[in-house]
Amino acid sequence: MEKDPFRPIDDDARELAWRLVRTARHGALAVLLRGEPFASRIALAPADGSFLTLVSDLAPHTDALRQHPRASLMIGEPGKGDPLAHPRLTVSVAAEFIDKQDAAAYLAYQPKAKLYIGFSDFHLVRLTICDALLNGGFGKAYRMSPADLTA
Amino acid sequence: MEKDPFRPIDDDARELAWRLVRTARHGALAVLLRGEPFASRIALAPADGSFLTLVSDLAPHTDALRQHPRASLMIGEPGKGDPLAHPRLTVSVAAEFIDKQDAAAYLAYQPKAKLYIGFSDFHLVRLTICDALLNGGFGKAYRMSPADLTA
Numbered sequence: 001m002e003k004d005p006f007r008p009i010d011d012d013a014r015e016l017a018w019r020l021v022r023t024a025r026h027g028a029l030a031v032l033l034r035g036e037p038f039a040s041r042i043a044l045a046p047a048d049g050s051f052l053t054l055v056s057d058l059a060p061h062t063d064a065l066r067q068h069p070r071a072s073l074m075i076g077e078p079g080k081g082d083p084l085a086h087p088r089l090t091v092s093v094a095a096e097f098i099d100k101q102d103a104a105a106y107l108a109y110q111p112k113a114k115l116y117i118g119f120s121d122f123h124l125v126r127l128t129i130c131d132a133l134l135n136g137g138f139g140k141a142y143r144m145s146p147a148d149l150t151a
Numbered sequence: 152m153e154k155d156p157f158r159p160i161d162d163d164a165r166e167l168a169w170r171l172v173r174t175a176r177h178g179a180l181a182v183l184l185r186g187e188p189f190a191s192r193i194a195l196a197p198a199d200g201s202f203l204t205l206v207s208d209l210a211p212h213t214d215a216l217r218q219h220p221r222a223s224l225m226i227g228e229p230g231k232g233d234p235l236a237h238p239r240l241t242v243s244v245a246a247e248f249i250d251k252q253d254a255a256a257y258l259a260y261q262p263k264a265k266l267y268i269g270f271s272d273f274h275l276v277r278l279t280i281c282d283a284l285l286n287g288g289f290g291k292a293y294r295m296s297p298a299d300l301t302a
Contacts, residue, residue, distance in 0.1 A: 029190065030181030037182050038243075070187055
């Protein structure tokens, strides 16, 4: 028997996913680095159907995203007790390096980045959401489309 | 001019990395899933030169680790303010599915997992540390070996 671990999407699942997206200020990014997966932290600003992030040439993920723009981003912070009981969302994303004239939308969520956003080795990147996997806790997994992740 | 973003390792860096390892109870795992990077949360128990984790067949990372045991794990929680100012450690790991008779070492750190560790679709996995990248905050990056991550 093949198991289908995913539940049908309902309004509660959409609301939970949207809350995770809207409140995300950082996340764990998985990129392909010289053919292997690599995990790192990035700061985030939620945008329409995407996230904005600011990455440094000193971080391995930056060149990895240039070479292979498809990545995966996990958001949602665990609280006390079993870390797997807390909701998290993994979105698959397509990365695009964009002009820093769009920096205001990023700085609205990451005001401390004003200190370094102007440095030439920092780059603004849009991570457009391609699809999503919500894990709301044990037995509560949902596959979602970008349309499910809007208000 | 080629930039070397890494500092020489010192005792402060080793101590910080060791603290992150010792206190980690969960992390962000990056695996290779059908050729693409995939990020997800796993629960952790620190072990000697490795971490133990317990993974479910319902989670995409479990089969991904079977197909491609090389993965990347980020630990370290951000606090208030700029999320990039807080230390985190990315370790590259080799995953090995191990017998559940070693479960006691996991349950010592994850007591709530007693509720489900006996289920046949949960598997105990050892993630042996191959190398590490410590990011202690802006401009404080270090490459480390497994030997640097011991007490």
